[in-house]
Amino acid sequence: MEQQQVIWYDGELVPWSSAQTHITSYGLMLGIGFFEAFRCFETKDGPALFRVDDHLRRLHESGHTYLRTFPYSSEQLKAACKEVVRANGLSECYLRVLVFLGEGANPATTPFRTAVIATTAGPYVNEPDANGFHAKISNVQRPAPSALPFTAKATGQYLNASLALIDALAGGYDSAILLNQSGHVVDGYIHNIFAVRRGVLRTPPVSSGALAGITRDTVLRVAEELDIPVEVEDILPAELYNADEVFLTGTQAGIMPIASVDRRKVGDGKPGAVARALSAAVDDVVHGRTQAHADWLEPV
Helix, strand or coil: CCCCCEEEECCEEEEHHHCCCCCCCHHHHCCCEEEEEEEEEEECCEEEEECHHHHHHHHHHHHHHCCCCCCCCHHHHHHHHHHHHHHCCCCCEEEEEEEEECCCCCCCCCCEEEEEEEECCCCCCCCCECCEEEEEECCCCCCCCCCCCCCCCEHHHHHHHHHHHHHHHHCCCCEEEEECCCCCEEEECCCEEEEEECCEEEECCHHHCCCCCHHHHHHHHHHHHCCCCEEECCCCHHHHHCCCEEEEEECCCEEEEEEEECCEECCCCCCCHHHHHHHHHHHHHHCCCCCCCHHHEEEC
16 A cells, blocks of 8 residues: 555544554454445546445444444545545545544544545555456455444454455455355445346346445436446356356456456456446446536535
């Protein structure tokens, strides 16, 4: 991760190298924390945060799910995001809002620390080839909702995704696809997943364990506006093998085509027409080239 000048930390801008916490922080030892990641895009009217209100709403809902309250409101955090973008002189950038449990005698009562970090790019494990990622359907399953509430973006939960990814990389793949305990496709390791078959766009429902992704929602809404038929329903692994297109969606990389699943070529092994059309339409939206969804852009 490249360094910037400052980070917003517990209510103030501090130099990048000074944004520190103690090694005994429960956020580090126990993985107790919550986060959101979203993008700032350059538009004709200047930098704008994309769907920041939706992201910050989900952040607080994640805490509420875990019976936790945070020290800063959504409005305070939105102002902090704008402040850190301006202070670092950025336009297009990747923002993380991280709320984690600090150090103290009792993890049930220890206060949360809060940071807002802006960098020019988000985390990349690897780059796909020109035609997309080669994905493995992982043996690592998504835990049941009664075990971990995956509607929340909690830091410790991502050990499940990390295990699936590391296993896939060790097998020579680029990415991992997770199933739920019923054997249905849920998500990529940190991405939502879509399949296209005979012109119909399909994605698993949140009730299956899929994350209610903001980019997922953007793609679904833009697809309807492009008159692309959409079905939100369970997907079996074999349906990915025989799909015309498969792609992942996420904050950092947008729409990411899958060239193969379990060494089975998807379609012709190249980015498909639906993925290309959605990528172009979403790119117009996030950069303010269209008046559609102008309310999704928050000027910095």
